[in-house]
Amino acid sequence: MVIIKKPSQRSLYFQYVFLIALTIISSVISFAFFLSLFDITLFKSNRQIFFEKEYINPTKDRTLFYDFNYENKTKENGAIVVLVRNEELTSLMSSMRQFEDRFNKKFQYPYVFLNDKEFTEEFIESTRAMTTAETKYGLIPVEMWSYPSWINQTEALHARKKMEEDKVIYGGSESYRHMCRFNSGFFFRHPLIEQYDYYWRLEPGVEFMCDIDYDVFKFIKKNNITYGFTIALMEVKETIPTLWDTVKEFEKEYPEYINKNNAMKFISNTGKNYNMCHFWSNFEIGDLNFWRSEKYIKFFDYLDKAGGFFYERWGDAPVHTIALALFLEKTQIHFFNDISYRHSPFEHCPIEKDVHEEGKCHCNPEKTFDFTWGSCLPSWFSL
Ligand SMILES: *[C@@H]1O[C@H](CO)[C@@H](O)[C@H](O)[C@H]1NC(C)=O
Ligand SMILES: *[C@@H]1O[C@H](CO)[C@@H](O)[C@H](O)[C@H]1NC(C)=O
């Protein structure tokens, strides 16, 4: 005998609900698709909302342009800051060539080159030949590039050996650590930098792939911007095991320095843990007076005392980023979308069609790091 099982009332009911839900979902999807054919967006991404509501677009402000101000060209008190070794001359010249052609030929900001050793004649002559702007060459004072008295150098050596064995990037390098400490706490106090208010950090071997037709220093001054970046990504965890705990202790000790509307959400979703996000500091445009402020100096000294620049491998990128997130509001930090920048292996290229159609860029928007895994830009948009 064949038994035909009658479906229960209950399962019939579920089938109906399922069918109705399916119909609703598919009509919404086809409606959205239909609208998209006419360039009408139903659901806006955080990125779109960011660009519509928050983003200050420097390319829309004619008063910042080179040609507009040509008659009465006044420069801001800014400089291009380059920490570089003599051996890096060739790759520095390639950076400078692009930097000049895309930006500085027009604006003529002075360069300040810094080194922990004397620059060679060849270095000075070759870099002078790359620009018509002023160039200055400075030696880094020993106290800005050495061990503070409280660091046990035997332990620092052990730490480097251990990290090298663990294959942590630059884990075994002593000079890399001095560099990170210098960029974290001293470059803005160097005798050749002291006189300036704004800086643009430039490195050897980088590329600038779009025209920059406006004065970036005028832009940040006019809009009350303290810091600008192009790429944000995640730090290698192994380089900063105790950094976050040290920051938490600092916060406890100096609550008066913490900004009430700060941008901490960018680096810590709940406030408990560091999510490793940081601005990639080989590119920086900023206000030097922020780094010279009492709160930042206190912050740096606190970290320096903790020893992590040597016993671990704290980078200037997370150190800068955490300070910015503690002390500033989001509006004081600017994402330079229009500046296409490459520092191997990552690059930022604007994805907007118009700049490419106008022939202002030579980068491939598909290669932009913005949406790649490891990029923190999406969290910046959603902040
Ligand atoms: C130059 O300065 C003069 C006097 O301040 C002003 O009248 C003129 O509009 C300025 N020109 C430009 C292009 O900004
Ligand atoms: C430095 O560290 C080493 C190894 O831990 C230790 O033996 C030495 O006593 C320390 N030196 C000082 C001055 O504390």
Ligand SMILES: *[C@@H]1O[C@H](CO)[C@@H](O)[C@H](O)[C@H]1NC(C)=O
């Ligand atoms: C810049 O912004 C900060 C924070 O919003 C504010 O405290 C400061 O007064 C502003 N400065 C100027 C010159 O607008």
